[in-house]
Amino acid sequence: MDATTAPHRIPPEMPQYGEEHHIFEMMQTLLEQLLIHQPKEPISFMIEHLQRNNDNVPKIVILGPPASGKTTIAMWLSKHLNSNLITKDNLIEEEFSHQTEDVKNYYQMTKTVPNELLMKMIQTRLNESDCIKRGWILDGIPETREQTLMIQSAGVNPKHVIVLNAPDMVLIERNLGKRIDPNTGEIYHTTFDWPHDVDIQKRLTIPEGISEVETAQKLLEYHRSIIRIIPSYLKVLKAISADQPCVDVFYQALTYVQSNQRSNAPFTPRVLLLGPLGSGKKLQAGLLAQKYNLINIPDSVIMKVLSQRLKQQDAIKNGWVLHGFPCHLDQARMLDSVGYKPNRVFFLNVPLDTIVERLTLRRIDPVTGERYHLMYKPAPTMEIQARLLQNPKDMEENVKAKIDLFYRNCTELEEFYEDAITLNGDQDPYTVFEYIESGIINPLPKKIL
Numbered sequence: 001m002d003a004t005t006a007p008h009r010i011p012p013e014m015p016q017y018g019e020e021h022h023i024f025e026m027m028q029t030l031l032e033q034l035l036i037h038q039p040k041e042p043i044s045f046m047i048e049h050l051q052r053n054n055d056n057v058p059k060i061v062i063l064g065p066p067a068s069g070k071t072t073i074a075m076w077l078s079k080h081l082n083s084n085l086i087t088k089d090n091l092i093e094e095e096f097s098h099q100t101e102d103v104k105n106y107y108q109m110t111k112t113v114p115n116e117l118l119m120k121m122i123q124t125r126l127n128e129s130d131c132i133k134r135g136w137i138l139d140g141i142p143e144t145r146e147q148t149l150m151i152q153s154a155g156v157n158p159k160h161v162i163v164l165n166a167p168d169m170v171l172i173e174r175n176l177g178k179r180i181d182p183n184t185g186e187i188y189h190t191t192f193d194w195p196h197d198v199d200i201q202k203r204l205t206i207p208e209g210i211s212e213v214e215t216a217q218k219l220l221e222y223h224r225s226i227i228r229i230i231p232s233y234l235k236v237l238k239a240i241s242a243d244q245p246c247v248d249v250f251y252q253a254l255t256y257v258q259s260n261q262r263s264n265a266p267f268t269p270r271v272l273l274l275g276p277l278g279s280g281k282k283l284q285a286g287l288l289a290q291k292y293n294l295i296n297i298p299d300s301v302i303m304k305v306l307s308q309r310l311k312q313q314d315a316i317k318n319g320w321v322l323h324g325f326p327c328h329l330d331q332a333r334m335l336d337s338v339g340y341k342p343n344r345v346f347f348l349n350v351p352l353d354t355i356v357e358r359l360t361l362r363r364i365d366p367v368t369g370e371r372y373h374l375m376y377k378p379a380p381t382m383e384i385q386a387r388l389l390q391n392p393k394d395m396e397e398n399v400k401a402k403i404d405l406f407y408r409n410c411t412e413l414e415e416f417y418e419d420a421i422t423l424n425g426d427q428d429p430y431t432v433f434e435y436i437e438s439g440i441i442n443p444l445p446k447k448i449l
């Protein structure tokens with residue numbers, strides 16, 4: 001095949017660079033914003049968008065029925081993420097702060113603003129520098145499908161939408177105990193969240209609209225509207241039960257908003273399976289190679305051969321799964337130094353006695369070469385059983401020595417691969433495989449700060 005017809009050689013650095021710098025996601029967001037805003041000067045629009053550099057700030061919407069805890073969770077998230085809490089109340093407050101008192105009171109009382117005005121207030125607020133720099137959390141907005149479509153057409157795309165839910169009776173009962181601190185706007189509850197500070201206790205007020213009848217009415221309106229809002233956010237939505245303690249709701253919400261959404265970026269798995277002898281690395285590597293057409297690189301391959309193998313087109317194009325290597329920190333550094341960085345690292349954790357049982361009971365039929373396992377795959381006949389042999393490396397003392405060596409090097413490897421995922425390898429092989437698969441196709445979870 002001459003050079004003109006040879007497949008285009010993709011240098012291994014290219015896909016790695018694109019992944020490390022999220023180039024695909026950056027281009028995708030730029031394209032979305034250009035098509036939504038259709039600026040007269042696309043170049044200057046793109047420059048300004050890129051200079052904003054705010055693709056990674058929180059952009060969160062919290063929806064849910066009355067008393068589900070939207071404001072509570074939104075407040076806690078905005079504090080924890082140092083982001084901006086945006087509610088209809090504070091938008092109205094801001095918008096009408098310069099208006100006369102009676103106009104402001106009218107809107108405070110009715111809590112209704114025309115959709116167009118609400119959209120204008122939202123766009124103005126989200127374009128303010130603090131929202132650009134630190135992101136935003138919309139609490140209870142949008143309330144209707146019309147508002148949802150207006151928000152989307154204005155280019156306001158949340159990265160995470162949380163929908164709280166709980167049985168109506170729980171919410172009606174809960175709302176009766178709602179109390180508000182007029183000084184700080186903080187929300188409390190007579191049963192579930194009573195303030196320790198006596199001064200706060202004394203000044204708490206009962207908010208409007210929390211009677212059983214009023215809450216029931218709001219629930220009716222909510223159930224009618226939420227089913228028309230959800231279809232717009234299916235890809236970024238997570239439902240969380242609000243019928244549990246606030247702090248549990250908060251941690252589920254925080255974990256979700258700190259997770260990266262699956263992007264459409266082309267992803268070439270470069271997988272490293274680490275674990276002691278007998279933890280299942282070879283078996284899982286075989287399953288991954290088979291299902292995803294990855295290049296299976298067994299641990300016998302050493303550095304020189306390894307780098308020759310990893311730079312071949314099939315390894316760059318399909319990706320690879322390496323197992324049993326590196327065994328210690330120096331090998332990990334060598335692999336890193338030749339530029340082959342795994343983008344998924346898994347440690348298979350298996351108790352010692354399980355490993356000993358898996359390996360020391362392995363046998364081989366010297367006549368057919370068939371492999372057996374005295375417990376998991378016994379020989380079919382007494383004749384074969386009688387002639388089975390054990391590989392010397394599967395003798396218990398040899399197995400334990402190799403496992404001990406691995407564990408002595410394991411800590412340094414775990415520190416080196418700080419994004420590694422540790423899995424329980426002491427399960428059915430296909431259960432282990434599903435965990436590995438999920439770790440590969442989903443973005444790496446962010447560590448909760």
Ligand SMILES: Nc1ncnc2c1ncn2[C@@H]1O[C@H](COP(=O)(O)OP(=O)(O)OP(=O)(O)O)[C@@H](O)[C@H]1O
Binds near residue numbers: 073175247
């Ligand atoms: N998971 C929870 N368990 C128990 N009480 C909660 C929970 N979440 C919130 N609360 C309490 O329920 C009341 C309503 O909470 P919050 O105001 O945050 O809900 P909301 O969805 O914003 O309500 P609304 O939409 O009516 O303003 C408050 O007193 C709050 O302390």
Ligand SMILES: Nc1nc2c(ncn2[C@H]2C[C@H](O)[C@@H](COP(=O)(O)OP(=O)(O)O)O2)c(=O)[nH]1
Binds near residue numbers: 282359427
């Ligand atoms: N029950 C169970 N057994 C497993 C699993 N993975 C591998 N095994 C069995 C198959 C082999 O006989 C033995 C060692 O597996 P291996 O994949 O060669 O381990 P490794 O030395 O490559 O880490 O353990 C597994 O996930 N579950």
